[in-house]
Amino acid sequence: MTFTTYQVQPVLDLIGRYESRGDYDIVYGGVPKAQRPAKLTAMTIAQVIDWQRRVVNAGAASSAAGKYQIIRKTLEASVAATGMSQGRKFDKTTQDALAMHLLRGRGMQRFLDGLMDADDMALGLAKEWASLPVPRDMKGQSRQVKAGQSYYAGDGLNKAHATVAEVEQALLVARERYRSGAQPASAPSIPVTDATTAPGQGVIAALLALLALFKSMFGGK
Secondary structure, eight states: OOOTTTTTHHHHHHHHHHHHHTOTOOTTTTTGGGOOOOOOGSSSHHHHHHHHHHHHTTOOOOOOOOTTOOOOHHHHHHHHHTTTOTSSBBBBHHHHHHHHHHHHHHHHHHHHTTTTTTHHHHHHHHHTTTSBOOSSSEEEEEEEEESSSBBTSSSSSOOSSSSSHHHHHHHHHHHHHHHHHHHOOOOOOOOOOTOOOOOOTHHHHHHHHHHHHHHHHHHTO
């Protein structure tokens, strides 16, 4: 069974919280304001890649863009691997789809199926997103790092902001959702009144339907 976006939403939300405060339009803070796009989500993937190349050539230390702070090389590789059109808008749907691809690449399916432990999954996430911590003392990209630090600590650019406990909790919830086959709960539907209903009766029926909806949502008796 392939995991769904809803099942791993706790992990996606955790990444977004510490990479971008959940902002799909944000770019790396070191890019001068004059060089930042007016609205990232209104751009195509091709336009984002071109912008990333230009700002790095102009001296920016990173081309990270969007909720998941995807850099140009990762974006280009992900688009090629998924077969996405570069003419597609870099909007919420696209950014979430790219993040799902990156999760799969780091072993999320194997973790959810019980073929990878939580520590190894957390390490995979830390290697993909610098704001997430390594789960144990280890050799990072450029130096020895301690549990709770970024895998990229010491590069002068990145540091971890999430805690190991937060990552573990998000992974635990995702695994429970996956194993239970959980999907988003659908909202109760409001009956549509017949167009031939006598005057006044349609309004009353709609109000009664709304009352029933509120009771189902808030436990009214």
